[in-house]
Every structure is written in C-alpha cells, then in structure tokens.
C-alpha cells in the first residue's frame with residue numbers, strides 16, 4: 717500500500733473514530749463531569765470532537781500541503797468562520813427544539829472547516845505549474861522552505877539550514893504524491 721493510499725484510508729476512518737470520540741466524551745461528561753446536564757454535554761462533546769478532528773486532519777495532511785502565510789492564516793480564519801457558520805446553523809435549530817442546537821454546533825462547525833481546508837490547502841494552478849516544471853528537470857527543492865537545491869553537493873539547505881539524507885530528500889519532493897495519483901489515473 718502506498719503512503720498516499722494509507723493516508724486516504726486514514727481520512728476515511730476519521731469520521732467513525734470521531735463519532736466514537738464524541739460518544740465516549742458524552743458518556744464521561746454525562747455521568748461524571750456535568751451531571752446529566754444534557755445540553756452542556758452535547759456542546760462540550762462537540763468541541764472535544766472538533767479539536768480531535770482538527771488535530772487529526774492537520775497531522776494527516778501536513779506533508780502534502782504547501783504551507784505559506786496565506787494558508788496558515790487562512791486555516792485559522794477558516795476555523796473562526798466555521799464557528800460563526802456553526803452558530804448560524806445551531807441557533808435557529810435550538811429555537812425549534814431545545815438542545816438540538818447544542819447537538820449540531822460542533823459537527824456543523826467541524827464539517828464547515830474540513831470542507832474549507834480542502835479548497836484552501838489544494839495547490840493553485842501556479843503551484844502546480846512550478847511543481848511540474850521542477851519535476852521535468854532534475855531539480856531538487858528543500859522540503860522545508862522550497863529553496864532550489866539543484867547543483868549543490870551537500871544535502872543541507874543553505875536557506876533554512878535543515879539537513880537531509882538523500883533518501884529523505886527524494887522521498888519528500890513536492891508533488892511525488894500527486895504524481896502517484898496521476899499515474900494511477902492514467903493506468
């Protein structure tokens with residue numbers, strides 16, 4: 717199984733695991749911590765699960781995303797936007813049926829953020845072009861900062877100072893995973 721396929725499988729498994737986290741958090745809160753205050757239990761379980769999913773998602777994809785300032789700031793902004801959106805979904809629902817809003821707030825916020833990250837984290841056409849450019853030659857770039865290491869006789873980046881073995885350097889070139897997808901699609 718390729719690393720990319722393993723990652724996609726882990727992404728698929730995230731939602732059932734998140735459901736389990738929610739249930740366990742709810743049970744513990746309901747029985748021990750919040751003493752059967754159902755609405756608060758819904759809300760806090762949702763927040764615990766949102767934190768779990770956020771951490772899981774970032775860890776899962778961190779090496780596939782080209783991190784730059786707009787993406788980092790955007791991901792935080794997206795979280796704030798998702799909270800507002802979750803509130804806008806939850807509030808009318810709570811007026812409809814008391815407690816329902818507290819139940820929906822966490823999941824709605826989490827889904828909004830996840831969907832947003834897919835659009836924010838995917839490569840732009842310009843990034844794709846430069847990635848294909850870099851691949852078509854023999855250039856190597858620093859996985860940490862993107863500095864072009866072609867022609868250097870050492871595996872230490874002069875720009876950011878990170879050292880690599882040749883294997884690490886080759887394995888972490890941007891676009892390697894995308895080329896796996898592209899080859900699979902062509903086959």
Ligand SMILES: [Zn+2]
Nearest residue numbers: 858861873876
């Ligand atoms: Zn570097």
